[in-house]
Amino acid sequence: MNPELADKYYFIGIGGIGMSALALYFHQKNKLIKGYDRTETNVTETLQAQNIEITFDDSVNCIPAEVLKPDEKTIIVYTPAIPSDHAQLVYFRKNNFTILKRSELLGLITRNNFTIAVAGTHGKTSTSWMIVHYLRTAGVDCYALLGGISVNYNTNYLQAGNADCKVFVVEADEYDKSFLQLTPDIAIVTSVEPDHLDIYGNENEVVYAYQQFIDKTKTNGTVILPWHAKLTIPSVVKNHFVFGKRIDNNPFLKEVKVENSSFVYDFSLNGKTIENVVAGVPGIHNAWNAMAAATATDCVKSLDNSTIRKAISTYKGVKRRFETIVDTESIVYIDDYAHHPTEIEATISTARMLYPEMMLTVIFQPHLFTRTRDFAEEFAKSLCDADYIILLEIYPAREVPIEGINSQMLLEMIDSKYKMLVSAEYLLEWLENFEDGVLLTMGAGDIDKLVEPIGKILSGDR
Numbered sequence: 001m002n003p004e005l006a007d008k009y010y011f012i013g014i015g016g017i018g019m020s021a022l023a024l025y026f027h028q029k030n031k032l033i034k035g036y037d038r039t040e041t042n043v044t045e046t047l048q049a050q051n052i053e054i055t056f057d058d059s060v061n062c063i064p065a066e067v068l069k070p071d072e073k074t075i076i077v078y079t080p081a082i083p084s085d086h087a088q089l090v091y092f093r094k095n096n097f098t099i100l101k102r103s104e105l106l107g108l109i110t111r112n113n114f115t116i117a118v119a120g121t122h123g124k125t126s127t128s129w130m131i132v133h134y135l136r137t138a139g140v141d142c143y144a145l146l147g148g149i150s151v152n153y154n155t156n157y158l159q160a161g162n163a164d165c166k167v168f169v170v171e172a173d174e175y176d177k178s179f180l181q182l183t184p185d186i187a188i189v190t191s192v193e194p195d196h197l198d199i200y201g202n203e204n205e206v207v208y209a210y211q212q213f214i215d216k217t218k219t220n221g222t223v224i225l226p227w228h229a230k231l232t233i234p235s236v237v238k239n240h241f242v243f244g245k246r247i248d249n250n251p252f253l254k255e256v257k258v259e260n261s262s263f264v265y266d267f268s269l270n271g272k273t274i275e276n277v278v279a280g281v282p283g284i285h286n287a288w289n290a291m292a293a294a295t296a297t298d299c300v301k302s303l304d305n306s307t308i309r310k311a312i313s314t315y316k317g318v319k320r321r322f323e324t325i326v327d328t329e330s331i332v333y334i335d336d337y338a339h340h341p342t343e344i345e346a347t348i349s350t351a352r353m354l355y356p357e358m359m360l361t362v363i364f365q366p367h368l369f370t371r372t373r374d375f376a377e378e379f380a381k382s383l384c385d386a387d388y389i390i391l392l393e394i395y396p397a398r399e400v401p402i403e404g405i406n407s408q409m410l411l412e413m414i415d416s417k418y419k420m421l422v423s424a425e426y427l428l429e430w431l432e433n434f435e436d437g438v439l440l441t442m443g444a445g446d447i448d449k450l451v452e453p454i455g456k457i458l459s460g461d462r
Helices: 017-028 042-049 087-094 102-110 124-137 175-181 203-215 284-300 305-314 341-354 369-374 376-383 407-413 424-431 446-459
Strands: 008-012 032-036 053-055 074-078 098-101 114-119 143-145 167-171 186-189 222-226 239-243 252-259 262-269 272-278 323-327 331-336 360-364 388-391 419-421 437-442
Touching: 008 017, 008 087, 017 032, 017 042, 017 102, 017 143, 042 053, 074 087, 074 102, 087 098, 098 102, 098 175, 102 167, 102 175, 114 124, 114 203, 114 284, 124 143, 124 167, 124 284, 124 305, 175 203, 186 203, 186 284, 222 284, 239 284, 252 284, 262 284, 272 305, 284 305, 284 341, 323 446, 331 341, 331 446, 341 360, 341 376, 341 437, 360 376, 369 376, 376 407, 388 407, 407 419, 424 446, 437 446
Parallel strands: 008 032, 008 074, 032 053, 074 098, 114 167, 114 186, 143 167, 186 222, 222 239, 331 437, 360 388, 360 437, 388 419
Antiparallel strands: 252 262, 262 272, 323 331
């Protein structure tokens, strides 16, 4: 089917970051867009500002009249986060509407376009936005439908300047095996680690899914992988790169240092060396992401050294990815989306490199009971790198509680004298006395709602 031929779309879970990007894409094409979400957020407010009607009541009675009856011009889109017994979804299924998962719709609209798809346990949102920014810096037009709000562009959806543009940059989400709906021209994997074990069961199945993803690369396409990924290059691809190994023309990071609170490094790309690149975002992990992004961009349009330097230095990151909220002489407050042990380790390590002389306090909200259960030891170990650790209760998202799995259990596993489990309300009271040091908030749940009040407390704007 061709979803572009429909003229009405109803999104169940329209406030999801990936769903909202698709809604904006079709809204820009003058389609009728309406949707449901459970709660009002900054994302739903952005959509409503574009005159997209959203209901926050899941009853069938709240379905807009325009999409109440099935026809060939109406498509219902839903996200896997929506439960199967959701009243509106049940109604649409019983009445034989055309219903697509978000990933299916994304796969359909990109299938006949030049698609750059970025997968990875970590780094896919940042790397995707890097590619978009590098392409734009090099004068290449593109669409972007991504899973985070760009600091440079203040959106998760970027419209191409030319309506005839055929270049799409998308995030290839491994949750629910969504990325297997894509058929990329350039397939990028930033990292492969166990996660979403409620879906996959074990690490081998995770690796197998990533192998299936890169196997879907179009004939004569390009695959870009990290050197440690246990993946096989498909025979149909024209080009492949393994970033992080000093072999052939593979991109390699040569030196990383911190100067004037910025990460500076040299790296090789297609046999040439680019020296003294001043990164717009910190972290060794982001330097590796930049290698993958520059390689992908160079496959679309050959980059000269000055363009690469400009692109990397002017890329300002993604909201909630090591985002500095307060920066004073005595207090630095940084917010990050880290919700996996490896991400926590990278975030804490970056903070240590930038502020080696300052005490580091981490506030972490675990995300999902299953993830906390599956990686409890790894979480405890990665959090120990902070001087002071504060836990909030687990954010359940789509899950029901698991007996014995809670933040108190995790707290007891952390080998530190300076740790505590608190409520959000007490946390804000406690921070009234925070006078100096680096503060990190981390998590993928609703901890983001605390960022603004914490920022006001620490900046003295109360």
